[in-house]
Amino acid sequence: MVLTIRAELRKLLGLPTARVGVILGVLIAPLLVTVNAPATRESIADGTLGDPTDLGFRNLGIGLLGALILGVVSVSSEYTSTGDDSPGARQLTATLTAVPHRIRLLTAKATALVLVVAAQGLITAAATLALTEVVHGDAVPAPSAARVAGAILYWVLITLLAFAITLIARNGVITLTVLILNSSVVSVSYLLYKVTPLAAYLPDIVGPHMFIRSMDLSVRIPPVTAGLVMTAWVAAFLILAAWLFQRRDT
């Protein structure tokens, strides 16, 4: 198992796209803190900011994009054609001949991904929150360790969700389109929430409750409940993905 995890780490970090994901993920959030600093100072002065402790965490939520790319690429790289000469050939053939036990393979793949993304989340959270402190000083109170842990857990869970959806779709473009559109342009989950308050428990809406206090929702979900609900969602997607992967011909 250790060998398989090591191989998956080597494989993931060897991909140029994954390296972009690692760098983007680490840079976006601290960059936003710096770029948004003047506007944020104004809204702090106006008192329109909302809960000031959310500040660094909101930027973290956007930096998530890098982690998302890692989750998608970890799987989609297995399914992309290896060359124009043999359009049907994919890396997955090499992967499964090296590690034919599929559940062991998926476990190793997910573990390697979690290790990378957790490290990325930790570094990014530390950098972003420290920078927020430096830029805004006393206007923003220091965040509690539990909230930081919640934010990192959210990174990891969203990445695993992207991993599972890509495995189900066997295609990275679909996952990236759905997840990026949903998180930036139109949030389908948020629109659904307008129809039924139950939509507040959809994975992308419930997750941020772990670390953001002033959500634009009337429903308030305690952080631990939010963490449990999101973990259950991700576990369900992973189980479905693993079941399909185990049954399917490659």
Add this chain to the structure above:
Amino acid sequence: MIVIDRVCKSKSRTQILREVSFEARPGRVTGFLGPNGAGKTSTLRVLLGLDRAASGTALVNGRPYAGWPRPLTTVGAALDGSGAHRARSARAHLRWVATSNGLPLSRADEVLDLVGLTGDARKRAGKFSLGMSRRLGLAAALLGDPPVLVLDEPVNGLDPAGIRWMRDFLRRSAAEGRTVLLSSHLMGELAEIADDVVVIDKGSVVARGTLAEVTGEHSTLEDAFFALTGEVERPWS
């Protein structure tokens, strides 16, 4: 030793393998011959655990492929393409494969040397020609120095020098006592290297035996093949 026993498989309601049975023995090159779409690749994919059979068994040295904890030290397989992600260098590809089976990283350079790709070790797999991709696929198959080799259309895309090299390599591997199973639709080529021949057509094995047995009274393996498969010699007319 490879033993395939009554393997059946269907894909979208069409039966593509019907009770396929044959053996490939150590020290011999077994040629798996058939027209395109006859079921050669499907059989090899079932053997390697990539696709699932509806029934029947496929064993390598007495175990299903997936039952080997470090399969690359038992079986080396090369199917279509190199198996390397196009953004990865040849060496980086071989290194992760080596890691997955607990093989030393130095094996990557050794097998690159073996297939004549040392000069292209740092080149991205996406920039490889068809022939180079085949060599890279073979390099991955050789990482674990396995006693069994399974190769799908190994001479496809190789230049004349490459074909000659492959022929010598396969003969040498069998002479060293390895089990060599290779599929091909090139009969002339196969007649040059195979000791044993299995002919498959429309999902069923229609002949198996030594090269001489399968050729029988026909003057060449090609004549025997057309007689066995009933393929018209000019299917496009």
